[in-house]
Amino acid sequence: xxxxxxxxxxxxxxxxxxxxxxxxxxxxxxxxxxxxxxxxxxxxxxxxxxxxxxxxxxxxxxxxxxxxxxxxxxxxxxxxxxxxxxxxxxxxxxxxxxxxxxxxxxxxxxxxxxxxxxxxxxxxxxxxxxxxxxxxxxxxxxxxxxxxxxxxxxxxxxxxxxxxxxxxxxxxxxxxxxxxxxxxxxxxxxxxxxxxxxxxxxxxxxxxxxxxxxxxxxxxxxxxxxxxxxxxxxxxxxxxxxxxxxxxxxxxxxxxxxxxxxxxxxxxxxxxxxxxxxxxxxxxxxxxxxxxxxxxxxxxxxxxxxxxxxxxxxxxxxxxxxxxxxxxxxxxxxxxxxxxxxxxxxxxxxxxxxxxxxxxxxxxxxxxxxxxxxxxxxxxxxxxxxxxxxxxxxxxxxxxxxxxxxxxxxxxxxxxxxx
Amino acid sequence: xxxxxxxxxxxxxxxxxxxxxxxxxxxxxxxxxxxxxxxxxxxxxxxxxxxxxxxxxxxxxxxxxxxxxxxxxxxxxxxxxxxxxxxxxxxxxxxxxxxxxxxxxxxxxxxxxxxxxxxxxxxxxxxxxxxxxxxxxxxxxxxxxxxxxxxxxxxxxxxxxxxxxxxxxxxxxxxxxxxxxxxxxxxxxxxxxxxxxxxxxxxxxxxxxxxxxxxxxxxxxxxxxxxxxxxxxxxxxxxxxxxxxxxxxxxxxxxxxxxxxxxxxxxxxxxxxxxxxxxxxxxxxxxxxxxxxxxxxxxxxxxxxxxxxxxxxxxxxxxxxxxxxxxxxxxxxxxxxxxxxxxxxxxxxxxxxxxxxxxxxxxxxxxxxxxxxxxxxxxxxxxxxxxxxxxxxxxxxxxxxxxxxxxxxxxxxxxxxxx
DNA sequence: AGGGGTTAGGAAAGGGGGTTTACGAAGTCC
DNA sequence: GGACTTCGTAAACCCCCTTTCCTAACCCCT
Numbered sequence: 001x002x003x004x005x006x007x008x009x010x011x012x013x014x015x016x017x018x019x020x021x022x023x024x025x026x027x028x029x030x031x032x033x034x035x036x037x038x039x040x041x042x043x044x045x046x047x048x049x050x051x052x053x054x055x056x057x058x059x060x061x062x063x064x065x066x067x068x069x070x071x072x073x074x075x076x077x078x079x080x081x082x083x084x085x086x087x088x089x090x091x092x093x094x095x096x097x098x099x100x101x102x103x104x105x106x107x108x109x110x111x112x113x114x115x116x117x118x119x120x121x122x123x124x125x126x127x128x129x130x131x132x133x134x135x136x137x138x139x140x141x142x143x144x145x146x147x148x149x150x151x152x153x154x155x156x157x158x159x160x161x162x163x164x165x166x167x168x169x170x171x172x173x174x175x176x177x178x179x180x181x182x183x184x185x186x187x188x189x190x191x192x193x194x195x196x197x198x199x200x201x202x203x204x205x206x207x208x209x210x211x212x213x214x215x216x217x218x219x220x221x222x223x224x225x226x227x228x229x230x231x232x233x234x235x236x237x238x239x240x241x242x243x244x245x246x247x248x249x250x251x252x253x254x255x256x257x258x259x260x261x262x263x264x265x266x267x268x269x270x271x272x273x274x275x276x277x278x279x280x281x282x283x284x285x286x287x288x289x290x291x292x293x294x295x296x297x298x299x300x301x302x303x304x305x306x307x308x309x310x311x312x313x314x315x316x317x318x319x320x321x322x323x324x325x326x327x328x329x330x331x332x333x334x335x336x337x338x339x340x341x342x343x344x345x346x347x348x349x350x351x352x353x354x355x356x357x358x359x360x361x362x363x364x365x366x367x368x369x370x371x372x373x374x375x376x377x378x379x380x381x382x383x384x385x386x387x388x389x390x391x392x393x394x395x396x397x398x399x400x401x402x403x404x405x406x407x408x409x410x411x412x413x414x415x416x417x418x419x
Numbered sequence: 420x421x422x423x424x425x426x427x428x429x430x431x432x433x434x435x436x437x438x439x440x441x442x443x444x445x446x447x448x449x450x451x452x453x454x455x456x457x458x459x460x461x462x463x464x465x466x467x468x469x470x471x472x473x474x475x476x477x478x479x480x481x482x483x484x485x486x487x488x489x490x491x492x493x494x495x496x497x498x499x500x501x502x503x504x505x506x507x508x509x510x511x512x513x514x515x516x517x518x519x520x521x522x523x524x525x526x527x528x529x530x531x532x533x534x535x536x537x538x539x540x541x542x543x544x545x546x547x548x549x550x551x552x553x554x555x556x557x558x559x560x561x562x563x564x565x566x567x568x569x570x571x572x573x574x575x576x577x578x579x580x581x582x583x584x585x586x587x588x589x590x591x592x593x594x595x596x597x598x599x600x601x602x603x604x605x606x607x608x609x610x611x612x613x614x615x616x617x618x619x620x621x622x623x624x625x626x627x628x629x630x631x632x633x634x635x636x637x638x639x640x641x642x643x644x645x646x647x648x649x650x651x652x653x654x655x656x657x658x659x660x661x662x663x664x665x666x667x668x669x670x671x672x673x674x675x676x677x678x679x680x681x682x683x684x685x686x687x688x689x690x691x692x693x694x695x696x697x698x699x700x701x702x703x704x705x706x707x708x709x710x711x712x713x714x715x716x717x718x719x720x721x722x723x724x725x726x727x728x729x730x731x732x733x734x735x736x737x738x739x740x741x742x743x744x745x746x747x748x749x750x751x752x753x754x755x756x757x758x759x760x761x762x763x764x765x766x767x768x769x770x771x772x773x774x775x776x777x778x779x780x781x782x783x784x785x786x787x788x789x790x791x792x793x794x795x796x797x798x799x800x801x802x803x804x805x806x807x808x809x810x811x812x813x814x815x816x817x818x819x820x821x822x823x824x825x826x827x828x829x830x831x832x833x834x835x836x837x838x
Numbered sequence: 839a840g841g842g843g844t845t846a847g848g849a850a851a852g853g854g855g856g857t858t859t860a861c862g863a864a865g866t867c868c
Numbered sequence: 869g870g871a872c873t874t875c876g877t878a879a880a881c882c883c884c885c886t887t888t889c890c891t892a893a894c895c896c897c898t
Contacts, residue, residue: 003456006425006855006884013885029847037422039886044847061894067845068893153782163782210653222747226645233749234629235786240746243780245739248666248678257778320664327659328641328747330652359676361662363572363582367654425855425884432856448876458857463876480865486874487864844895851888858881866873 012228013038014393017046018055019201022101026059026074047073053392054079055099075100080392081138083146083184084385085125086191086378089166089218092121094128095381096136099389101202103377105135116167118177126181145185145388149194149380150174151219153237156189165254187387191215192239194383195337195373196223196230201386203375208332212325213373214241216318217338218289220262220269222325242266246321264317267293267340273317274310281306293343300347311344312351319355326360326368337373338380345372431647432457433812436465437474438620441520445478445493466492472811473498474518494519499811500557502565502603503804504544505610505797508585508637511540513547514800515555518808520621522796524554535586537596545600564604564807568613568799569593570638572656575608584673606806610634611658613802614756614792615642615649620805622794627751631744632792633660635737636757637708639681639688641744661685665740683736686712686759692736693729700725712762719766730763731770738774741789745775749783756792757799764791 013036020035021027033043050056050073057076061069077098086093090113096105107128111121129146152164159175175188196205196213205211205225213223222241224231231238242262243255250259251272263269267289274284274292283299283306285291299307322334334356336349349372356370373379432455439454440446452462469475469492476495480488496517505512509532515524526547530540548565571583578594594607615624615632624630624644632642641660643650650657661681662674669678670691682688686708693703693711702718702725704710718726741753755768768791776784792798 004423004428004431006428006882009423009425010884012423030845040847041849041887042885045885048848064845064894066843066895068847068895070846210650210657224747226650231629231645231748233783233786234751235749235782237780237783237786238629238747238749240749240780240783243746244743245778246664246667248669248736248739250667255780317667320667324663327662328643328657329650330654330657330659332653359664361656361659361674363654364652364656364659367652367656425853429855449874459876460858460878461856464856467877483865483874485866485872487866487876489875840898842895842897844893846892846894848891849889852886853884854886855884856882858879860877860879862877863875864873865875866871868869868871 011394013042014046014049015201015390017043018050018389018393019206021050021056021073022075022099022202023206025100026072028062028070028072030070077102080142080144081133081136082144082385082388082392083129083132084194084381084383084388085129085146085148086194086380086384087121087125087148087150088191088380089151092124092128093378093381094125094132095378095385096132096138097382097385101382101385104138105132107131107135116169118161118169118172118174121167122174122177122181125178129182129184140183143184144392145187146178146182147194147384147387147391148175148178148186148188149191149384150188151191153235154188154190156187156232156236159186159188161188185388185391187384187391189236189384189387191217191219191380191383192221192223193230193232194381194387195379196225196239196383197386197390198375198379198383199223199335199337199373200225200230201389202382203337203373203379204335204371205333210329210331211333211335212322212329212331213335213337214318214322214325214341215338216265216267216336216340218267220266224329225331226329241321241325244321244324246317261317261321265314265321269317270296270310270314270340273313274306277309277313278306283307283310290339293340297343297345297347300344308347311348315348315351315355318348319352319357320359322352322370323356323359323365326356326364330364331368334368334370335373336371337375341372430813432461433465433468434620434809436462437469437808437812438625440469440475440492441494441518441621442625444519445491447481447489447491449489496521499561499563500552500555501563501804501807501811502548502551503613503800503802503807504548504565504567505613505799505803506540506544506567506569507610507799508570511543511547512797512800513544513551514797514804515551515557516801516804520801520804523557524551526550526554535588537580537588537591537593540586541593541596541600544597548601548603559602562603563811564606565597565601566613566803566806566808566810567594567597567605567607568610568803569607570610572654573607573609575606575651575655578605578607580607604807604810606803606810608655608803608806610636610638610799610802611640611642612649612651613800613806614798615644615658615802616805616809617794617798617802618642618754618756618792619644619649620808621801622756622792622798623752623754623790629748629750630752630754631741631748631750632754632756633737633741633744633760634757635684635686635755635759637686639685642756643748644750645748660740660744663740663743665736680736680740684733684740688736689715689729689733689759692732693725696729696732697725702726702729709758712759716762716764716766719763727766730767733763734767734770734774737767738771738776739778741771742775742778742784745779745783745787750787753787753789754792755790756794760791 059074077100082097092109109124153162161172161174199205211225215221220242243260247259251263253260283295478493496519501516511528528543572581580591580593618624630644634640639661662679666678670682672679672682702714
């Protein structure tokens with residue numbers, strides 16, 4: 001059993017403070033203390049650390065009610081770059097972020113169905129990483145790290161892809177292979193947890209002790225945020241919600257079982273829902289998940305009865321599944337994330353809320369909010385980049401560097417009216 | 420969001436050390452340090468605290484390989500008493516434990532179907548508590564606390580039974596009512612969490628970071644041990660696994676939904692399984708759950724084909740449900756607890772293991788052990804008493820009392836050969 | 839322009855926790 | 869009886885957060 005040390009408290013607080021700064025930049029130490037519940041002294045220390053790391057900068061002052069003005073700090077966007085890599089079945093997407101988590105550059109590489117050998121994937125990743133660094137024109141030294149999301153079971157400590165179902169990989173030392181071509185610090189986990197971390201840092205789960213991030217993409221999963229941190233389980237495979245039995249002896253799943261959640265609510269499952277309802281529907285693009293879901297979303301907008309029914313049916317399955325999660329975890333918030341959720345949007349959310357309300361127990365239901373992810377960009381890349389950010393914060397220097405002989409007095413560069 | 424403080428670390432370590440001492444009594448500081456991963460100095464300090472609390476005593480020495488002998492400590496069974504109260508639908512059971520968690524006295528009070536008013540229940544509890552204290556002949560001052568398990572939704576901090584489905588209680592301030600008649604410190608939670616805590620302290624989940632305690636009784640639930648502690652969720656209702664949808668549009672549940680786990684694998688559900696298979700079976704005692712489950716267990720022992728089939732069917736449902744938990748939580752261990760599991764025992768376990776293996780994903784399955792609860796007594800009473808034990812440890816004095824002018828040199832009372 | 843009031847933020851002190859190191863205690867072995 | 873071994877406590881140390889004190893930096897008012 002892992003033991004918690006006092007150092008973990010520091011790390012968690014560092015995370016919390018930086019999260020808050022990114023969320024409300026610029027901000028004052030006073031605000032941070034109020035938002036995090038930490039004492040002013042602790043906040044000041046942590047802010048000092050982050051200043052030393054050049055992750056944030058002092059950007060001016062804010063009037064206080066008659067006394068000394070509050071110093072304002074903001075993310076030092078140009079203080080470093082983070083790279084997020086989303087390795088998916090058919091493509092590799094790489095994004096480069098500044099420290100404000102804005103996308104500075106992006107590179108997509110398509111992978112043909114045959115290209116499943118690790119070296120091929122590594123080649124694509126390395127090329128794309130090189131590309132985004134060149135595009136953004138950042139110098140290598142300022143890249144704080146590269147987070148890599150790879151589907152399936154991952155050993156995040158050793159960087160081994162234990163099992164990737166789409167390519168039938170077994171125990172591929174992916175991070176080692178990548179390290180041969182990429183000189184930046186590397187971090188790795190799977191897309192499920194990437195989305196959850198993105199939501200925890202920058203999305204709807206920020207500040208929640210317990211949250212469930214439901215991932216609706218081609219695959220389906222649930223990122224579990226418990227006690228303010230990601231729950232990984234004993235072998236880092238927690239959150240495999242897609243293969244939960246929703247309908248005993250239901251549809252056959254590619255995992256070999258019947259009635260898995262994934263066969264009803266993932267993109268392929270939704271296509272089956274559609275086909276069962278109206279096999280000849282014009283909405284159906286047999287070989288193209290994205291096109292089908294897009295068509296469905298448009299259909300709902302146009303009040304197409306078939307589209308409405310498909311969304312309602314899907315929401316019924318999804319609602320039952322989410323209600324189970326609500327009952328089990330009693331979370332503060334459930335976030336619907338990934339591209340299917342983003343595409344179907346509000347109409348899906350509305351139906352899901354109703355379906356959950358029908359299935360969940362009253363008390364836990366009353367304590368839970370169900371929302372769409374507010375993250376506008378690809379959450380997997382963002383989450384992967386966040387792994388790198390966490391890594392950079394964790395390996396941060398413990399002591400504040402000796403203050404320079406004379407501290408440069410900050411220039412009054414800008415003033416923000418008191419809120 | 421609740422913030423972790425360094426004090427929590429101390430409390431967790433105190434728990435851990437006492438758990439270990441209770442499990443392997445007598446034991447040496449060296450053993451404790453090895454078992455807990457703490458330094459010798461910390462173990463010595465914590466042992467000192469527990470000695471001061473008179474929860475443990477020094478009981479002799481053990482030869483070491485040529486050097487100073489190791490001092491042995493053991494639970495000071497007579498150092499205090501803990502009371503566990505199991506309030507169920509038809510009875511109240513109260514047990515009094517010594518600090519070794521041995522049952523010293525027990526009192527059962529039956530409740531007739533009509534007796535559902537809080538004052539009536541409180542009366543039964545108070546009477547039974549008085550009875551066990553008298554039976555055991557302990558003086559009141561030595562009762563460290565009373566833990567109360569009450570079904571349904573509980574606010575453990577305020578001691579309010581927010582909702583008890585069996586009596587249709589709403590926001591009953593049960594702990595306040597009890598406090599008027601019982602002078603000992605009171606703690607309260609629900610049976611689900613009582614079983615989980617019992618398993619965590621004294622059962623199969625001891626030492627596990629992540630465990631799931633599956634409760635098979637009249638009701639069904641899952642106690643979630645995550646990161647070495649009980650997961651409670653945002654409104655203390657986590658673990659409501661009984662109303663998870665296992666079969667969409669399946670059997671009608673008393674909760675109003677269809678296909679809940681509870682309708683297939685709890686005692687009433689098993690009776691339905693039996694009735695559907697053989698409505699006229701001699702195994703079926705329509706009005707008596709206990710008798711039916713007992714008959715079923717005997718039937719399995721006698722290779723009765725109907726009994727075997729019912730257990731297999733039940734295990735199929737249970738296995739699917741547990742596989743979901745394994746996939747979601749990736750726990751180290753799954754413990755089957757409560758009276759139905761205890762009664763059906765090994766045959767059920769065997770079938771469940773097979774069913775889980777069919778449904779769960781390979782990696783999380785490989786990391787998980789599935790076992791029967793090793794706790795021989797009523798786990799709810801034990802768990803409730805454990806709430807009191809945890810309470811007593813939490814409110815423990817922070818500082819070691821000034822050592823007496825001259826420490827009494829421990830008598831060499833007994834010697835244990837080195838293991 | 840120079841106090842007095844007010845608020846911000848740094849520095850020091852203090853309390854909690856765990857670990858490492860040093861040393862006395864309590865045996866064994868020769 | 870001395871040398872060696874091992875246990876267990878006490879002291880020193882590091883880390884973390886908070887509280888308290890004090891100075892910095894601004895306002896306003898005289």
